[in-house]
Amino acid sequence: MIGVMICRDPSSALFVGLMAIALLLPVSESGNWFSQSGGNLLLILPALIVAGWSLLRSNDLTAQTKLPGLLAFVATVLAALPPLVLLENGVQPGFEGSGYWLFVLALGFFAWRAMGLLSHVIRAGRAYQLLVPTLFGLWFFYLWEVVVTGFGVPQILLPAPGVIGVAIGGHLDILWADFQQTFMKAVLAGFVMGCGSGFVVAILVDRVPFLQRGLLPLGSLVSAIPIVGIAPIMVMWFGFDWQSKAAVIVVMTFFPMLINTLAGIDEAGAMEKDLMQSYGASYFQTLISLRLPVALPFIFNALKINSTLALIGAIVAEFFGTPIVGMGFRISTEVGRMNVDMVWATIAVAALAGSTFYGVFALLERIFTFWHPSYRQQ
Amino acid sequence: MSNPDTAAPASAKNVVEARKLSLVFGEGESAVHALNNVDLSIEDGEFVSFIGPSGCGKTTLMRVIADLEKPTGGEIMVHGGTPEQARLDRAYGYVFQAPALYPWRTVRRNALLPLELMGMNKALREERVAKYLGLVGLEGFEKKFPWQLSGGMQQRVSIARALGFEPDLLLMDEPFGALDEITRDHLNEQLIHLWQETKKTVVFVTHSIPEAVFLSTKIVVMSPRPGRINKIINCSPPPDRTLDWRETNDFLEVAHEVREALRAGHSYDD
Missing domain, CATH: 1.10.3720.10 (MetI-like)
Known part of the structure; x- marks a missing residue:
């Protein structure tokens, strides 16, 4: 059943595949996802569960099914947290952290799928219609933050959105x-x-x-x-x-x-x-x-x-x-x-x-x- | 071209009186003689149709009556004065080929437009608009916008708008030309009722022989190059006619006469 689902939708297939590889590869010089403090696994697991749930529920979509899209939205936000937490803990993946970047890439494909599911619903309320642009905007700033901080880009060239936010505040x-x-x-x-x-x-x-x-x-x-x-x-x-x-x-x-x-x-x-x-x-x-x-x-x-x-x-x-x-x-x-x-x-x-x-x-x-x-x- | 009306003296009771009316667009080689020596009298309460092929000056003649074009020769009187005076007195209502409704105004406010411009008091103009929208069968559509209505309904709004300030003279320039034949027949019947109820003088431009014969008490047959009146046919259709009347011999005879007049004016030539 999962096979059928994956064949029908390449972005979820890529998500599942890339995520599986990402979790095995190193996130930095100092180890992989599992060697980090246990908090990260606690974050990754619920995200994966919600993601899987939404993909299973998206099997027979009609123009009115909102649940898979909403679940995918939540899963995207949850799964976006572990990489941020790593950065916050001082881990800098750089060019060594192939697992880290594969995780982000897999997340990208899942966000793609989430937006697809969200825009599948027609005649939804205004708040629901705002979810796609919100997710898109969040993803843009997230990628900016993760790439700039993860590769240690000098602030003078391009500060991360978080730094700009702090400056504003x-x-x-x-x-x-x-x-x-x-x-x-x-x-x-x-x-x-x-x-x-x-x-x-x-x-x-x-x-x-x-x-x-x-x-x-x-x-x-x-x-x-x-x-x-x-x-x-x-x-x-x-x-x-x-x-x-x-x-x-x-x-x-x-x-x-x-x-x-x-x-x-x-x-x-x-x-x-x-x-x-x-x-x-x-x-x-x-x-x-x-x-x-x-x-x-x-x-x-x-x-x-x-x-x-x-x-x-x-x-x-x-x-x-x-x-x-x-x-x-x-x-x-x-x-x-x-x-x-x-x-x-x-x-x-x-x-x-x-x-x-x-x-x-x-x-x-x-x-x-x-x-x-x-x-x-x- | 002999014309039965030329002999009649200019009479005050005539709504429109034209003598040797000419209108030339441009000059020299490229001059277009839109109207050439037109003599015409329209009496109070008549339903007059101008019929002829494109370029015969029927619309131009109507626009001269409405003071939307200035003649270059001859005389024309509307209600015993100049067309300009008649226009400023709001002596006529003009219905165009298209409804020309303003899309930002509702049906009701479109019909109100001329009354607002005239400074009519609010109670009276609301009453008038309600009356004439009812008369053209558009009760209940007051709050719609023109683009929410069908073409036939839009043209009925424009007729109500022209009737609202109760002009004695209604000028209609191919008002149903853009509509399908079924709608057009229906509106023709309605127009006859309207004319009988309001006792207005109507001038109607058309290029449909059945429409002209069905509606008119006087048919003015025109020909192009130069635009001129070819023949004026007086007719007396039964007042209580319905569309069925178009299958009678009376109707067909008049229609035949119109067609002969058009042929005599070379309107069927290439």
Whole structure:
């Protein structure tokens, strides 16, 4: 029966095979899995039992069987612990620990199988659907941690996620102050001003035809200026504090919003415009009732592009002069002081802030453009 | 081309009055004569169909009446004034070839759109929308979005939207052209009832002979290159007609007359 199951699914077959070999090979110069302190076997056994249980239960899958996937998820997490515990105990497998790396490889194949089982279920709840991305993310960070620590990669090249986590936990006050300075002040102010002015100018350009011919070429010229060129100038104009960073962001975000809004309000169909004309609707009535709703997908596109541009702009601009706070300042100074863990901690905060900012607009887009063919549900 | 209506003097009770109306797109060699010397009177309460092959100017003529195109020659009066005045007075409702509903508005709010633009008070416009959505048989669909409805239902929403502000004149540009024949027949019957109940003047563009004959009290046969009126056929279909009427001799005779007029205008030539 196990044979049939294994033939049907190569990743579980590889898991079983590799795990069997891994447990016999050395994990480091000092011995194999069984010569380590007994705690490890106590960890490995339950993981293997749950893994075996889930593989047995996955024999006759229907689109509704959730149990094998859930068991496989638990087994993956349990089986991920022994290698971590070894590292924690000061064992460094390096190139000698073939058993150690085979174990990790076998675990990889099992995680693969677990994700397969999890995504097999259709029409599951939201929490269940989050399990696959969670497992994927965990696996990514786990592999990073195990490889960097297991091979003793120098911290200056790449710190392990655990080290970065410790840096974040230990410097929450500094990171929060940097976030306040860069995101809450510079990014938000610059983003609102840049997107707002881009939108208003788009309406003006639409209303006044000569602006379209005069302003657009100028605008594309300005948008082509590299950020490292304007940042020092903005620092000279607006000082060291967040205002100069906001100015850089305004320059960066203005043009994408202008172009997208213009394209969007031009998108209304001839028939829909004739309809408004047949009602004797004014320019602003047509704009508000027809052209702006049609432009919404374009405007949200610009907001999403600008949400990432704004953070990049603020961080890069801080390299050119800043008070002694801010994410860009932190990265540039901590690199100089070889505190790479703090650099990575700041990068992590920036990534989290940036993707949350983007996510907010992606969510708003779904809410406001529910009627668009790409989102509508019959 | 002799035209029985040319002799009649411009009369105030005529809803549409066109004299020597012309419209040329472009200039010189590439000029397109979309309308050439069109004379037409449409009286109050008539159901007038424009029929002819593509490029005969039937839609253009309707768009001139609606002030969506400006004529380059001749005169046209709508309700005794200029088409622009009629448009600004919201004297007509226009139903397009496609429903042209706004996908972000529900059925109810689509029908409300012209009334909101006109600044009608809330109670009255809700009442109107309820009345006309009922009249086109769409009660219970108010909260749906257009893309949740079939093509025929969408076009009925657009008819309700055009009726909502109670214009005297309804301009319909091939409103059922994109629908299947069964739906089209069904909507034709409904349209006859609607016309009889509301006593509106309807101008209807079509390229279907049965549709024109079934619906109209006056059929305007047009031909292309240059776009012109070939013949105007007055007919008096029985008021209580159903689709079965299309199998009677009366119907077939009128249909034959329309076809002869189209042939005389070289509409069947290559």
